[in-house]
Amino acid sequence: MNPYPVVSELLTVKGLTKKFGARHVLSDVSFNVRFGEVLGLIGPNGAGKTTLFECLAGLLSCDAGNVKFRETNLTASQRKESLFYLPDAIVPWAEQSVKWALHFFQRIYGQSQARLLKLLVPLRLEEIERSRLGTLSKGERKRLILALGLLTPQPLLLLDEPFDGLDLRQTRDVMSLVREEAASGRTLMLSIHQLVDAGRVCDRLVLLSDGRTVGEGTLTELRAQANLTEGGLEEIFLALT
Amino acid sequence: MRLRSFLQLLSKEFRELFSSRAFWIMLIIVGALVGHGFITAIETYAEVSGNGNGPAALPQGLTPLDGILVPTWGAYDLAATLLFPFVAIRLVATEKESGALKLLLQLPHSLVGKVSTKALVLISGWVLAWLPGLAAFALWKTYGGHLYTPETANLLLGHFLRGLLSAGVGVGAAALAESASSAAIVTLGLTVGTWALDFIAAGRGGLLQQLANYTPTAALRSFEQGLLRLNTVVVMLALSLGGFVVAAIWLHTGRSFRIRLLATAALVVMVAGVCVAGARLRSSWDLSENRRNSFYVADEAALRKISVPLKLTVFLAPEDPRLTDLEQTVIKKLRRVLTPLQVDYIANGRTGLFESSEDHYGEIWYEMGGRKVMDRSTIEEVVLDQIYQLAGEPTPDRSEANDFPGYPLAVQPRMAALIFYLIWPLTVVLSWWLLRR
Numbered sequence: 001m002n003p004y005p006v007v008s009e010l011l012t013v014k015g016l017t018k019k020f021g022a023r024h025v026l027s028d029v030s031f032n033v034r035f036g037e038v039l040g041l042i043g044p045n046g047a048g049k050t051t052l053f054e055c056l057a058g059l060l061s062c063d064a065g066n067v068k069f070r071e072t073n074l075t076a077s078q079r080k081e082s083l084f085y086l087p088d089a090i091v092p093w094a095e096q097s098v099k100w101a102l103h104f105f106q107r108i109y110g111q112s113q114a115r116l117l118k119l120l121v122p123l124r125l126e127e128i129e130r131s132r133l134g135t136l137s138k139g140e141r142k143r144l145i146l147a148l149g150l151l152t153p154q155p156l157l158l159l160d161e162p163f164d165g166l167d168l169r170q171t172r173d174v175m176s177l178v179r180e181e182a183a184s185g186r187t188l189m190l191s192i193h194q195l196v197d198a199g200r201v202c203d204r205l206v207l208l209s210d211g212r213t214v215g216e217g218t219l220t221e222l223r224a225q226a227n228l229t230e231g232g233l234e235e236i237f238l239a240l241t
Numbered sequence: 242m243r244l245r246s247f248l249q250l251l252s253k254e255f256r257e258l259f260s261s262r263a264f265w266i267m268l269i270i271v272g273a274l275v276g277h278g279f280i281t282a283i284e285t286y287a288e289v290s291g292n293g294n295g296p297a298a299l300p301q302g303l304t305p306l307d308g309i310l311v312p313t314w315g316a317y318d319l320a321a322t323l324l325f326p327f328v329a330i331r332l333v334a335t336e337k338e339s340g341a342l343k344l345l346l347q348l349p350h351s352l353v354g355k356v357s358t359k360a361l362v363l364i365s366g367w368v369l370a371w372l373p374g375l376a377a378f379a380l381w382k383t384y385g386g387h388l389y390t391p392e393t394a395n396l397l398l399g400h401f402l403r404g405l406l407s408a409g410v411g412v413g414a415a416a417l418a419e420s421a422s423s424a425a426i427v428t429l430g431l432t433v434g435t436w437a438l439d440f441i442a443a444g445r446g447g448l449l450q451q452l453a454n455y456t457p458t459a460a461l462r463s464f465e466q467g468l469l470r471l472n473t474v475v476v477m478l479a480l481s482l483g484g485f486v487v488a489a490i491w492l493h494t495g496r497s498f499r500i501r502l503l504a505t506a507a508l509v510v511m512v513a514g515v516c517v518a519g520a521r522l523r524s525s526w527d528l529s530e531n532r533r534n535s536f537y538v539a540d541e542a543a544l545r546k547i548s549v550p551l552k553l554t555v556f557l558a559p560e561d562p563r564l565t566d567l568e569q570t571v572i573k574k575l576r577r578v579l580t581p582l583q584v585d586y587i588a589n590g591r592t593g594l595f596e597s598s599e600d601h602y603g604e605i606w607y608e609m610g611g612r613k614v615m616d617r618s619t620i621e622e623v624v625l626d627q628i629y630q631l632a633g634e635p636t637p638d639r640s641e642a643n644d645f646p647g648y649p650l651a652v653q654p655r656m657a658a659l660i661f662y663l664i665w666p667l668t669v670v671l672s673w674w675l676l677r678r
Contacts, residue, residue: 059343061497076495080347090340093253095260107249108348148344 009071010035010156010187011056011083016065018048018055018211025051026211029065033156033189038182040202041191042237048211049191050088053158057085069156086149088160088191091141094134098125098144101133105151119147122177124170138165146174156187163197175201195233205233209241247358250350254332254362263331265673267324268370269666274316275373276661279380282312283654290649303647304531305381306392311465313377317400318461320370321407326428329363329411333488334421342492356489359412367404371397373665380657387648389530392467399464402477403457409484416488432457450586451520455480467529475519483512525577531645536574539637540625544578547632551575552583554606559586567605567619574621579628607631 011033018026026048033039043049054060056067058076067074069082093101102125106116120126123143128136136144142165149157162178163171178201182188192198198205205222207215215222219233226239258264286308336342345355378388410428418424435456442453453459455476463470490496490504527534535541553572557564564586575582587601605624607614609631616627622639629636 054343057343057347058495059346061495061500063497079495080349084347085343087340087343090343092336092339092341092344093257094335094339096256100256104249104253108246110246 008034010069012068012071013056014066014068016052016055016067017063018051018060019063024211026055026062029208029211029213031206031213031216033187034204036182036185036187037203038178038201039187039189040198040205041189041208042195042198042205042233043191043193043208045193047208049193049208050160051211052208053085053087053160053189053191056158057083059085080154082154083156083158084149084152084154085158086145086160086162088164090145091134092145094132096133097129098131098133098136099129101144102129102147102151105148109151109153111151111153116151119150119177122173123147124173139167139170142166143170143174146177150177150181156189157181159188159190161192162190163192163194171197195237199233207237207240209237214240246349247354250348250355251358251361254358255365257332257335258328258362258366259673259676261328261331263324264328264366265669267320267328268669270324271316271320271370272373272661272665272669274319275313275377276657276665278316279309279313279377279661280654280657282309283381283384283652283657285312287651287653290651292651303649304529304645305387305648306389306396306465306467306529309381309386310378310388310393310396314374314396314400317371317374318403318458321367321400321403322432322457325367325370325404325407326411326414326432327425328366329408330415330421330424330428332359332363333412333415333492334418334424337415338420342494346492346494352489352493356412356485356492359488360408360485363408363412364401364405367401367408371400373661374400376660376665377657380654380660384650384652384655386650386652391528392530395464395467395469395528398469398474399461402464402474402481403461405481406457406477406484409481411484413484413487413491416491455516455520466534467527468534469526469528471524472520472522475522476516479512479515479519483508523577523580527577534574534577536578536621536625537637537639539639541578543629543634543637544575544625547579547628547634549610549632550581550583551579551628551631552585552606552608554585554587554604554608556587556601556604556606558602563603563619567624570621571619571624 009032013032014030016026016029017024029048029052041049041052051060055062056079058079061076067079074082102116102119105111106113120129123146125143125147128140128144131140133141133144142162146159146162149159159178162174166174175197178188178190182203190198190202192202199219204216204218206213207222215225215236217225219236222233222236222240223229223231226236228235228239231239286303286305289308290303336345346352348355350358378393382388410431411424414424414427414431415421418427435458438449438453439456439458442449455473460473460477463473486508487505490501490508493501496504525534536544555564555567557567572584603617604615605617605619607616607627609628612631614627614631616623618624626636
């Protein structure tokens with residue numbers, strides 16, 4: 001029996017504010033994440049995407065605002081039970097092998113060997129299994145980190161720039177993996193600065209500019225918010241910021 | 242499931258320790274230092290034992306603790322000061338700098354559990370580094386050398402606590418500082434600070450000297466003299482644990498800076514409280530075979546009967562050897578049996594620019610129950626007689642024989658150079674290579 005109330009909003013973020021000294025990095029950020037969707041967090045460099053993810057994951061403290069998961073307030077230390085955040089540009093455990101990292105996450109979360117094997121082929125990790133993490137290229141590292149995230153059981157997965165450093169074919173493979181994961185009932189939130197990629201993979205989008213949410217919805221809804229009759233994400237973003 | 246997950250984390254920390262070059266380099270250096278200390282100690286011990294038809298020293302003066310164990314294990318004091326903290330720093334700082342900490346913090350274990358695994362792994366690493374030291378014990382036994390188990394175990398306990406303190410300080414500094422290099426500067430700063438405290442406080446008495454009793458060097462010294470003091474153990478444990486808790490507070494990046502600062506302040510108050518309370522504990526055990534930290538049994542029994550507080554006022558400068566003599570041979574032992582005991586040090590330096598010329602210089606005043614008496618001697622028997630006189634107690638019979646036989650042994654350090662300078666480094670390098678595969 002499902003212990004949670006049936007709601008369409010998995011995560012509700014209200015009035016999230018974060019300051020570094022006197023500088024407001026996030027100002028009154030509010031949005032919803034719906035169950036089973038792929039939500040894109042769009043914004044230029046320095047918009048506050050990573051800070052927002054780290055605040056959501058409980059890795060950074062917030063100055064104001066609250067985060068509700070299935071309508072229940074989540075303290076910073078409770079977040080890891082409901083969501084998992086995959087940071088961008090990290091080189092964890094440089095001296096360890098890819099195989100070890102995968103098995104470490106598999107065992108920590110009690111995942112089956114079949115689940116692990118299912119990730120190896122689409123993410124092309126078999127060929128680098130014996131390599132040390134410190135010797136991987138940016139794209140290889142990105143694929144491994146994504147695999148680690150997919151081995152976690154939390155209902156919501158936050159991915160910071162998941163397509164950064166991937167070539168065209170790898171981007172396409174990762175996109176289909178992300179869609180498969182969403183189809184299996186998991187919710188994903190991706191921070192993306194490449195608007196084309198965002199349009200292709202996300203169900204809905206949250207636009208972030210200078211630490212503020214300037215729009216939220218599907219492409220059609222955002223177009224309406226921007227008073228545009230046609231145009232892509234780029235035009236919408238420019239119109240709303 | 243929880244235990245399995247914890248073991249996974251523990252195994253990860255072991256892998257991280259074993260992939261650290263700093264750890265393997267420490268092992269090689271420790272082996273060489275232990276080897277040098279052991280070989281030199283064996284040769285010196287052989288000389289004073291009458292090697293090569295030379296004159297033998299008094300056998301009662303030959304104790305393996307002073308002659309072999311302490312000089313050999315001195316390498317570990319050096320390692321705990323200058324090498325091991327960096328191994329500890331690396332275990333935390335690398336994860337902070339590489340971003341691995343962001344993943345680690347989201348794993349299912351509590352932060353206390355995560356820091357505990359690091360502490361456990363560091364302690365294991367420290368004990369692993371003891372292998373050359375333990376090999377030295379084994380070699381000494383094969384030469385026919387004598388080991389007295391209580392004092393040997395006490396020395397090991399001292400080095401265990403010394404390593405634990407280094408690990409706590411290193412991990413705490415790494416969690417507080419932005420980078421590994423900043424953490425190294427913090428750690429070295431603390432070490433140099435304790436050296437300065439040791440130097441400045443010598444023979445000055447008061448709070449400064451009480452503090453100096455708990456610097457790592459001073460704390461280890463009491464273990465090296467075969468003395469197990471409960472207050473030293475409590476203070477060292479509290480400080481080490483404090484370091485690990487500081488790490489748990491500052492690695493919790495999801496808490497605001499203010500909260501972490503407040504938590505640290507509360508911790509400092511708590512650790513200070515434990516240290517102050519711990520420092521008042523007077524229980525101690527003389528585990529040395531020659532009872533160097535104790536008076537004659539008869540004297541101890543007589544002194545324990547005295548319940549009136551004794552105050553000693555000593556007019557001797559810190560650099561005066563008579564003060565060292567008084568401290569080492571009398572006051573240190575008195576503190577163990579006579580409570581309460583108050584010692585005031587009055588004189589300042591007597592040399593150089595700050596030379597003083599107090600009229601009372603050299604005097605030792607004894608005050609008990611409103612009566613005062615002065616003497617200048619620092620000889621144990623004379624000091625005790627003054628105390629008995631003031632307390633109105635008869636001088637006990639000291640005719641008991643000192644039954645410590647002494648353990649002279651004139652041998653050559655056979656195989657030691659081969660083991661410490663060749664086999665040990667090769668074993669370390671081979672293990673490193675095998676574990677990296």
